[in-house]
Amino acid sequence: FILNVITILRLFLTKLKTLWYSHNASDKTSPLTNWQGERRRVSQNLTLRCEQNTMFENVSGFHSLSPMIQDFLYYRHCRSFPIILDLPDKCGGDDEPEDVFLLLVIKSSPKNYERREALRKTWAAERSYKGKVIRRIFITGTEGSGFEEEKLNKLVRWEHQHYNDILQWDFKDSFFNLTLKQILFLEWMDRRCPQARFLLNGDDDVFAHTDNMVEYLQSLKDNNGNKHLFTGHLLKNALPVRNPENKYFVPLQVYEEEVFPPYCGGGGYLLSGYTALAIYKISVSVEIIPIDDVYMGMCLAVMKLKPDSHMGVKTLYWHIPSRQVDKYDPCYLKDLLLLHKFMPSDLYFLWQEVRNPNLPCIVTHYSLLF
Ligand SMILES: *[C@@H]1O[C@H](CO)[C@@H](O)[C@H](O)[C@H]1NC(C)=O
Ligand SMILES: *[C@@H]1O[C@H](CO)[C@@H](O)[C@H](O)[C@H]1NC(C)=O
Numbered sequence: 001f002i003l004n005v006i007t008i009l010r011l012f013l014t015k016l017k018t019l020w021y022s023h024n025a026s027d028k029t030s031p032l033t034n035w036q037g038e039r040r041r042v043s044q045n046l047t048l049r050c051e052q053n054t055m056f057e058n059v060s061g062f063h064s065l066s067p068m069i070q071d072f073l074y075y076r077h078c079r080s081f082p083i084i085l086d087l088p089d090k091c092g093g094d095d096e097p098e099d100v101f102l103l104l105v106i107k108s109s110p111k112n113y114e115r116r117e118a119l120r121k122t123w124a125a126e127r128s129y130k131g132k133v134i135r136r137i138f139i140t141g142t143e144g145s146g147f148e149e150e151k152l153n154k155l156v157r158w159e160h161q162h163y164n165d166i167l168q169w170d171f172k173d174s175f176f177n178l179t180l181k182q183i184l185f186l187e188w189m190d191r192r193c194p195q196a197r198f199l200l201n202g203d204d205d206v207f208a209h210t211d212n213m214v215e216y217l218q219s220l221k222d223n224n225g226n227k228h229l230f231t232g233h234l235l236k237n238a239l240p241v242r243n244p245e246n247k248y249f250v251p252l253q254v255y256e257e258e259v260f261p262p263y264c265g266g267g268g269y270l271l272s273g274y275t276a277l278a279i280y281k282i283s284v285s286v287e288i289i290p291i292d293d294v295y296m297g298m299c300l301a302v303m304k305l306k307p308d309s310h311m312g313v314k315t316l317y318w319h320i321p322s323r324q325v326d327k328y329d330p331c332y333l334k335d336l337l338l339l340h341k342f343m344p345s346d347l348y349f350l351w352q353e354v355r356n357p358n359l360p361c362i363v364t365h366y367s368l369l370f
């Protein structure tokens with residue numbers, strides 16, 4: 001309750017501030033607002049040439065921001081990076097487009113080799129389930145420098161040759177570049193796999209029950225991917241973290257609004273091909289913020305599309321239904337869609353267990369799925 005009151009107060013203050021500033025657009029007391037218009041003009045000019053945008057040095061408070069955030073602001077407008085590893089035939093190619101039902105799009109850093117290996121053997125295995133085609137893609141940038149970078153680039157190149165499941169672009173694979181990675185993937189999909197009906201967008205350390213996902217998506221009434229769908233662990237009225245010590249710190253210079261639009265936790269969410277392509281098209285006009293799941297929510301909000309909540313997706317906490325249930329209990333997981341986070345060995349164990357028809361579940365969990 002107290003949190004609600006605080007949220008409302010903060011919203012109210014923001015409204016007041018906005019009214020005050022809009023009273024006179026060229027008001028000297030509003031350096032941030034004044035500067036936004038100028039920045040947009042320059043950003044547009046810089047979008048094609050990815051050069052450091054030094055405009056930001058004149059923004060109040062810029063020099064007290066961390067080097068990582070300064071770096072983000074300098075290159076925020078850059079959206080086009082060369083592709084290093086492509087998968088032109090992942091969805092059948094131009095000649096024989098394949099009817100991909102569920103495309104698994106997994107964010108992974110080059111060094112996470114063990115996680116990718118575990119996923120290939122478990123829930124992200126490429127296969128058909130109930131007649132529906134499942135395909136897998138890991139999306140990465142580059143990591144490290146010098147010899148380390150060379151080594152990791154070679155590693156992912158070997159994996160690419162062996163498994164045909166890696167997309168890599170030439171940008172620094174960092175926490176603050178996750179939104180960039182997301183946009184680059186959507187651009188790729190628009191070109192190479194626009195027919196994919198549904199996508200699971202997620203991290204490389206989650207347990208995704210892809211059998212259940214196919215069943216859930218199949219059960220949707222009159223949506224075979226050609227209508228809006230965006231569902232997962234829904235967050236509403238989330239506030240940007242304004243504490244510089246926090247990993248998720250978002251300074252005003254990056255995001256001015258008091259509240260984030262509704263969004264689904266980035267550990268994993270399901271969306272239709274229709275919605276993925278719509279987000280890609282609108283994203284060119286939505287300025288990048290470093291938190292990729294919030295960014296997706298921002299794009300949806302611009303289009304007046306709503307993200308939805310699915311009980312079976314648990315990306316923030318454990319959400320154990322009762323004390324009797326262990327967090328690694330396959331009987332708990334077998335009715336879910338997605339849960340994070342797991343070690344590769346746990347993923348392997350759980351994937352075998354949940355699909356075991358003779359799994360002795362004492363408590364019959366009521367299905368959360370349908
Ligand atoms: C804003 O205020 C300045 C100085 O007070 C004034 O010269 C200018 O005309 C005002 N602009 C608008 C749009 O009201
Ligand atoms: C855009 O960039 C060009 C080339 O650097 C420059 O001549 C031009 O003035 C810039 N335009 C704007 C609006 O900043």
Ligand SMILES: *[C@@H]1O[C@H](CO)[C@@H](O)[C@H](O)[C@H]1NC(C)=O
Binds near residue numbers: 054055056057058
């Ligand atoms: C920053 O402001 C100074 C003084 O107003 C100006 O001379 C300089 O060109 C500005 N720098 C950029 C990159 O806009």
Ligand SMILES: *[C@@H]1O[C@H](CO)[C@@H](O)[C@H](O)[C@H]1NC(C)=O
Binds near residue numbers: 068172174175
């Ligand atoms: C994002 O990637 C670009 C291209 O490699 C790099 O210049 C930039 O520093 C990265 N940004 C962050 C915040 O890591």
